[in-house]
Amino acid sequence: MKFTAKEIADHLGGEVVGNPDVVLTDFSSIEKGREGALSFLSNMQYESYLYSTKSSAVLVNHDFEPSQEVTTTLIKVPNAYTALAELLKLRNEAEEKPTGISSLAYVDPTAVIGEGVYIGPFSYIGRDSVIGDGVRIWPNVFVGGRVTIGEESRLYSMAVICDHTEVGRRCVIHSGAVIGGDGFGFAPDADGYHKIPQTGRVVLEDDVEIGANACIDRAVMDATVIRKGAKIDNLVQIAHNCEVEEHTAIAAQSGIxxxxxxxxxxVLAGQVGIAGHLKTAPHVTFAAKTGVLSDIKEPNTVWFGYPAQPHIKAMKASAKFVQLPEMDRELYQLKSEIEQLKEELNQLKAEHHGK
Structure with a gap:
């Protein structure tokens, strides 16, 4: 990477404030900036670093106005965060892409392999599977039978794609993820639990990303579906027959x-749990560790707590919760005072009747 601030601004449709000819060769966080590096500022919590950073240029939102003198060059763009994402993507795409099938990989003779595909050592491609053009499969990946992998998708080492799974275009599946394992289905009776065969599949639509060690179970019948653009973090569990609609983001250790x-x-923050057979409306956010036990029907809402409540209501309840010890002491004191008043009242009554 070697570009001037002006070249980057022109590519992003932005403008330069400062030296347009400064040369940028790398990326760095704003707080750890160094000469030749391009940083970004989108969260104003980090604004103070702008005035001391050693980065040669910083991406900022077009409406940002510094509150102090800035010595680095600013590149103003409509959205600094998405601009950074675009530049990082371009850098990755510029890197040499491995191609070819390792002699140490196993590809079933019935599998169909597209053009420009890379399959690393000790990977396995099963019967009747179809691998699209430009797919990269790193070493030690398992792809079962009758699997479809869409164009330009990437499967990292130790990912497992079980039979009948459909992966769309430009998907990313990180190490240790298991897509299409059996769902947790058992029929109990007096003799114990009887396994219900899971005969469905998993469908990942285009531009889905699955984090490391995430698990998405195949359906009992039909399909477990992750719609286009959804992003699933590490260590997420999605059970059989679930459907995650488009562009939803699920953070680590959540379970559905x-x-x-x-x-x-x-948006599901970390460790959110959602019970079975429920539906949530579009544009709903669940704060960390929220437990959802019923349908969420209102769009554009934020939920928190267990069981899930509207965020403001839940925060008020949490504020009261931390006051419980003091409230308990006050209640005990009030009860003691009431008992004392009762004793005094009874004593007055006795004295009155004695007259």
Missing amino acids: AGSTTIGAWN
Whole structure:
């Protein structure tokens, strides 16, 4: 990477404030900036670093106005965060892409392999699977039978793609993820638990990303579906027959029980748990550790707590909760005072009747 601030601004449709000819060769966070590096500022919590950073240029939002003198060059763009994402993507795409099938990989003779595909050592491609053009499969990946992998998708080492799974275009599946393992389905009776065969599949639409060690279970029948653009973090569990609608983001250690539908553009923060057979409206946010036990029907809402409540209501309840010890002491004192008043009142009554 070697570009001037002006070249980057022109590419992003931005403008330069400062030296347009400064040369940028790398990226760095604003707080750890160095000469030749390009940084970004989108969260104003980090604004103070702008005035001391050693980075040669910083991406900022077009409406940003510094409150102090700035010595570095600013590149003003409509959205600094998405601009950074675009530049990092371009850098990655410029790197040499491996191609070819390792002699140490196993590819079933019935599998169909597209053009420009890379399959690393000790990876396995099963019967009747179809691998699209430009797919990169790193070493030690398992792809089962009758699997479809869309164009330009990437599967990192130790990912497992079980039979009948459909992966769309430009998907990313990180190490240790298991897509299409059996759902947790058992029929109990007096003799114990009887396994219910899971005969469905998993469908990942285009531009889905699955984090390391995440698990998405195949359906009992039909399909577990992750719609286009959804982003699933590490260590997430999505049970059989769930549907995650488009552009939803689910953070680490969250779990979704079976047959639940998560609406489009939902955000699940870390360790959110959602019970089975529920539906959530579009554009709903769940704060960390929220437990959802019923349908969420209102779009554009924020929920928190266990069981989930509207965020403001839940925060008020939490504020009261931390006051409980003091409230308990006050209640005990009031009860003691009431008992004392009762004793005094009874004594007055006795004296009155004695006259």
